[in-house]
Amino acid sequence: MERRTIFPGTWFPILLVLPQLALTAVFFLWPAGQAIWSSTTRADPFGENSFFVGLENFSDLFGDPLYIDSITRTLVFCAAVAMLSMSVALLLAVCADREIRGRGWYRVMLIWPYAVAPAMAAVLWILLMHPQVGLVGAWLNHIGIAWDYKLNDDQAMGMVIVASAWKQVSYNFIFFLAGLQSIPKAVIEAARMDGAKGWLRFRTVVLPLLMPTVFFLIVVNLVYAAFDTFGTIQALTQGGPGKATETLVVKVYRDGVVNLDIGASSAESVVLMIGVIVLTAMQFRFLGKRGEK
């Protein structure tokens, strides 16, 4: 049963979608167009001298081993954040998807971190993990574990991964919970009747039915890890120590806003934009296929 309303004429439908089109034009097409244009120029910070350099900014980027390192680092970071936040969220969702006392309260508490601004969340993490003044950080040093994320690449990376994943757990939790609740009770009952218990039932019945949600969340989490973690990383480590936590989006900021190298920064943004387009296309294709079934 499909319901479709057809608006007559040409102008009326256009009028109806106009606000959205205007928003897209102003907040996406225009800046994106500017980014593409700037990525082909070299300009001084004030933009007084600007020359067309073609694809030179891109060839400089990909000729720079540090940029390639940054790509690899971003991939590792995104994969780790997506995996960690999704597995924790799934575990919590499975636990919350039962008849337990205080279920509502439990769920609200889990969703809460999503409302915390990234910079605030980072400050909380600093208060926890700072090697001298942090609750956990100082304690680790006290018991003899040399904890210093300001001077240890792996610890710094570990910390930004955990902090970024923590922030996303709530979001994933909501979707997993909704996904779990949309699995027909009858299917679960049937599996139970057939004697499938615990892990076996989860693996063979629940998880396959949850796969659409999982795929959707993978895309969303990758995009989140690639873009929305800027605030967290910037507040925690500013990309350091060395370049240990400098992901692509941090590099865009560093080159564009701090170093005022608009050309290079725009070229990096364009590369990122292509990444997002690919991810989004994959998501559409997947969701589209599901719709056809």
Place this chain on the structure above:
Amino acid sequence: MQRRTLLTGAAALAAAPIAAPISAQAQAAKTKIVLWHALTGANGEEINRLAREFNASQGDYALEAVFKGSYPETLTATIAAWRAGQAPHLAQIYEVGTGSMLAAGKAVKQVWELAKETGLKIDPASYLPAVRGYYSLSDGRMASMPLNSSTGVMWYNKDAFEAAGLDPEKPPTTWAEFHAATVTLRDKWAKPTMAKSGGPDLVAATSSWFAWIQIEQFGAIHNLPFASKSNGFDGLDAELKFNSPAHAKQLQMLIDLSKEGAFKYGGRDAQPDPLFYSGQAAIGFGSSAGRGDIVRNAKFKWAASVIPYDPALTSTPNNTIIGGASLWTMTSPKRMPAEYKGVAAFLQFIGHPDQDMQFHEHTGYVPVTLAGFELAKKQGYYEQAPGADIAIKSLTRGTVTANSKGLRLGRLPEIRNIVYEEVEKALQGQQSAQAALDSAVTRGNKVLREFEKSVRT
């Protein structure tokens, strides 16, 4: 269509007679001058005080000081505003942004230009040479107006020195003495105190502004170039030179001390400050502008001393170089001569010895004029606040050479970040000090060449 034209025409006609009295009224009212700055806390209060007193001192201009975030944020905001034709009249730009601002062409009006246009009287000779040099062209004309200048100093904890059996009145003056002092502090103060109290981690020494103090200042003090072409003053084609064996030896010493647990790298820029303020580090290199915070926070006896030098490299250590920021006059398409006059009046106002002295005493920045310094001396400020003149002594030591005048390099903030990155790798044992500096120089030179290409037509 026709009707619309008629209507707009009528509106324009109707507006014309009204517009005239409005602009006349505006002229009669005060001319508004906007200043963007990056100062917070006590220092931000001080800018507001300057604005208040300037406004009270005359009837023609109303200056409004607006906080715009950190130094890099203020620079970015200023550039973005200029590109949009909305630049403030004055922008406070940190010293490492000077190279970029000098290449800003018609976006800025340099002080000498402003003086010529408005009749502002500025005598460069009345400013401290180390301060003036940083913000002047090679021929001595001033490009921007010094506002807040500090320099690197060595803060030390007298109580810790005493506990370690060191003479609290004799801070280390050479790097060899510094090395010995940190080892003693580690063994006789940090370790025993930690063992007894189980309190927070204590460390002999730390350094804020690592790139500025341990590399840039180190070069100036020992008359070693940071870059060729007089540290960039003589041309955009300067190349970085801070990977000399002397630089590497100094960095290697700090890396070794760090490995031996006598030195702690506490992060970039001002991040390590709290280590000294809280008493966790016995020696803390930092900006002289930290004085206000130390007075407020330190629960121990402390003092400041000049950054040590290496007698093997020089018998006559040079002046240290400045940090801080200066005021740049920005242009804008619709700016009136009266507005530039107001800017000039404000710049004149802050250069007044009395204002300069107050700014110095309220913030911990050095007086930028010689007269301001003399006034502070005459009023006995340094007897009341011993050690407050260490920064000035440090800045005025010896004669200013091509290597101690300051740095004039485009995209210097980026180069500093590169230095931090490479040093952090070296501190983790991933590379030697020499390799770190070599790599920083190579990467930094690439940035300089990019800058050169971008500003040359």
